[in-house]
Amino acid sequence: MNVLTLSLALIFVLIPLLLAKTFQLDLERDMVVAVVRSIIQLLLVGYILQFVFDSEHFLYILLMLTLMIAAAVQNARKKGAAIRGIGWKLTVTFVFIEVLTQGILIGFRITPASAQYIIPISGMVIGNSMVLAILFLNRFTAEVKGRQEETELILSLGGTPKQAIHQPLIASIKASTIPTIESQKTIGLVQLPGTMSGQIIAGASPVQAVQFQLLILFLLLTTAVITSLLLGYLSYPALFNERMQFLQEPSD
Amino acid sequence: MLPDPLVPALRFHRVNYSASGVPILKNITGIFPKGKITAVVGPSGAGKSTLFRLCNGLRPPDSGEIYVNEKPIADYDPPELRRKVGIAMQNAPMVDGTVMENLELPKKLQGKRLSEREAFQWMDLVGLESRFLHHPAKELSGGQRQKVSIARTLVNRPEILLLDEITSSLDPVSTQDIEELILRINGEFGTTILWITHALEQAIRIGNYTWVLMDGELAASGEISLLRSPADERVKRFVKGEED
Numbered sequence: 001m002n003v004l005t006l007s008l009a010l011i012f013v014l015i016p017l018l019l020a021k022t023f024q025l026d027l028e029r030d031m032v033v034a035v036v037r038s039i040i041q042l043l044l045v046g047y048i049l050q051f052v053f054d055s056e057h058f059l060y061i062l063l064m065l066t067l068m069i070a071a072a073v074q075n076a077r078k079k080g081a082a083i084r085g086i087g088w089k090l091t092v093t094f095v096f097i098e099v100l101t102q103g104i105l106i107g108f109r110i111t112p113a114s115a116q117y118i119i120p121i122s123g124m125v126i127g128n129s130m131v132l133a134i135l136f137l138n139r140f141t142a143e144v145k146g147r148q149e150e151t152e153l154i155l156s157l158g159g160t161p162k163q164a165i166h167q168p169l170i171a172s173i174k175a176s177t178i179p180t181i182e183s184q185k186t187i188g189l190v191q192l193p194g195t196m197s198g199q200i201i202a203g204a205s206p207v208q209a210v211q212f213q214l215l216i217l218f219l220l221l222t223t224a225v226i227t228s229l230l231l232g233y234l235s236y237p238a239l240f241n242e243r244m245q246f247l248q249e250p251s252d
Numbered sequence: 253m254l255p256d257p258l259v260p261a262l263r264f265h266r267v268n269y270s271a272s273g274v275p276i277l278k279n280i281t282g283i284f285p286k287g288k289i290t291a292v293v294g295p296s297g298a299g300k301s302t303l304f305r306l307c308n309g310l311r312p313p314d315s316g317e318i319y320v321n322e323k324p325i326a327d328y329d330p331p332e333l334r335r336k337v338g339i340a341m342q343n344a345p346m347v348d349g350t351v352m353e354n355l356e357l358p359k360k361l362q363g364k365r366l367s368e369r370e371a372f373q374w375m376d377l378v379g380l381e382s383r384f385l386h387h388p389a390k391e392l393s394g395g396q397r398q399k400v401s402i403a404r405t406l407v408n409r410p411e412i413l414l415l416d417e418i419t420s421s422l423d424p425v426s427t428q429d430i431e432e433l434i435l436r437i438n439g440e441f442g443t444t445i446l447w448i449t450h451a452l453e454q455a456i457r458i459g460n461y462t463w464v465l466m467d468g469e470l471a472a473s474g475e476i477s478l479l480r481s482p483a484d485e486r487v488k489r490f491v492k493g494e495e496d
Contacts, residue, residue: 149345156308156339158331158408159361167348244330245312 053115061115065122069094072130080137084238090133093231097129097223098122110215121219124195128180128220132227136176140232143168144239152246161240169236173228180224184217193217258461260322261286261412261444262307262337264470267316269302276302278468280316284412284461289438289445291459291476293452295490298465300448301342304414307446308339320412331361338410342417344401346389351375351400354389358407366407374403377436379429395426402433412444413437420450431458452479452491466490 013035020027052060073090080086102118104110111117144151147168154164187193192200195216199209239247260283269277276299284290292300305311306318309330318325325333335358346354355374356366372382378399384392389400398418405413415434419427435458437443449455455462456479464472464479464487472478472487482488 149341149343150347152310153341153345153347154357154361155330156310156334156341157358157361157404158335160331163361241312243309243312243326245310 049115049119052119056115061118064115064119065098065126068123068126069098072126072133076130076133076137079134080141080235082141083137083235086137086235086238089231089234092234093133093227094126094129096230097125097226100226101125101219101222105219121216124216125219125223128223129227132176132180132224133231135179136172136228136231137235139175140168140172140235143172148246155244155246161237161244161246164246165236165239169232173232176228177224180220184221187217258283258285258288260284261320262446263319263322265317265319267306267313267318269299269306269311269313271302276468277306277313280470282463282470282473284444284446284463286444287438287442288460289434289447289458290461290463291455291479292446292448292463292465293450293455293479293490294463294465294471295467296450299468300465301416303465304339304416304446304448307412307414308337309333310339335408336410337412337414338405338408339414340398340401340405340416340418342420344394344397344418346392346397346400349389350386351380351389351392352385354400354404355407357404374407375399377406378403378433395422395429398422398426398430399433402430402437406437409441410443412446415445415447417448417450419454427454434458455479464490 013031017028017031019025020031048064052064069091072094073087076090077086080090083089102122105117105121106113111121144165150167151164155161193213193216196206196209196213199212200206204212241247262284264280264282267277267280268275280303292303294300302311306313307320307325309325309328320328320333320337328336347357352366352368352371355371359366368385371385375382375385380396380399380403384396389397392400402415402418419430422430431454434445434447438445447455447459456476459476462473462476462479463470464482464484466486471490472482472484478487479491482491
């Protein structure tokens with residue numbers, strides 16, 4: 001694909017823009033911002049990746065991963081603003097996931113220890129972990145609010161914070177991991193997953209593309225479950241003080 | 253003959269509490285006598301429910317000290333304090349599951365079990381038919397849920413029982429049932445009872461002692477008879493308003 005053909009792809013931007021204008025959807029500004037941002041961001045990433053791949057220097061890989069994690073923390077922390085120290089809790093979660101998955105992949109020689117593999121796979125893992133963290137924090141905040149009465153009841157009967165928060169915590173962990181599990185059940189039936197499509201378009205054999213896609217799917221399953229569990233168990237103590245008092249203000 | 257001096261089960265000393273910067277309880281000093289039923293009365297928003305949450309250790313006072321059996325509550329392990337000072341909440345919240353699961357909850361939190369026989373004994377005490385044992389607790393009527401809630405609190409065998417407006421949404425028959433139950437618990441176990449009620453007639457009928465909270469302050473406290481002829485002007489107006 002050259003610059004001219006890529007320019008023609010802008011037709012796919014013009015269509016929704018015209019429709020938005022015709023039907024007064026008031027989405028034109030957001031669409032233009034989204035398009036401009038994606039062009040700049042992806043081009044920038046493309047050049048940076050090219051540089052990192054060419055240099056194959058460990059420090060550059062580490063810098064890329066640090067930037068990815070920092071961006072993911074920045075994005076997810078807004079959803080957990082009510083939880084004390086959410087920034088470092090997210091950082092610990094993402095770093096743990098990254099170390100665990102890359103450790104297994106490289107340790108068992110499933111993928112080579114080169115930037116070409118480490119960076120894209122890390123991107124998928126951290127990106128997925130970030131989405132999971134946002135899903136979890138959204139649900140956990142709502143569950144804690146909705147079950148405040150039950151939480152206080154358990155405390156009032158002599159329960160510990162861990163016992164009092166058990167139900168909201170488990171419900172949130174389950175709710176946030178279900179989409180990942182469900183989407184994997186129907187994968188390939190409705191749409192071909194991104195990694196696989198990309199590899200096929202780039203000329204890889206479909207069977208090889210499937211093998212790589214399966215690896216990614218299994219990775220994302222681990223990512224989903226560990227993100228929710230780890231973030232959950234790191235987050236709940238912030239809702240209580242040392243006297244085992246619930247820090248949410250009562251609604252009345 | 254002089255009356256017996258009152259032994260405090262709970263004692264407040266210059267207790268202040270505020271929420272989001274708004275003072276809710278102001279400089280509260282007073283006692284709840286051991287083995288008695290104290291009716292806690294006062295207009296809505298006077299800070300009565302908050303007072304109970306402080307007694308049970310669910311909320312920390314901003315300043316001042318609260319004593320249970322003359323020991324500061326800060327010196328108790330929180331779960332131990334909460335088992336000693338049990339609370340039954342206004343809307344009788346139930347956890348998901350059956351009546352049995354709700355009654356067993358206090359035991360389960362300590363890693364223990366409650367036998368069906370014990371559960372039946374508690375149900376019998378609060379006047380709940382045994383056929384409800386395996387009934388979903390959230391589907392019970394308001395009165396039945398209040399009974400489960402009281403029984404569940406009693407499973408911890410508290411020395412002090414806090415009852416937060418537990419009859420406010422009940423019909424007259426259920427209210428009378430609960431009143432009789434409170435008198436029985438106080439008589440049989442010698443449990444100190446603190447009862448928030450908005451019905452002054454009920455307070456006078458059931459209580460031995462009273463606290464009148466007004467606008468976060470303890471406007472009056474003493475023998476229940478003070479509600480019949482209050483000395484304090486504010487309390488006088490409140491009692492008159494409630495009678496009207």
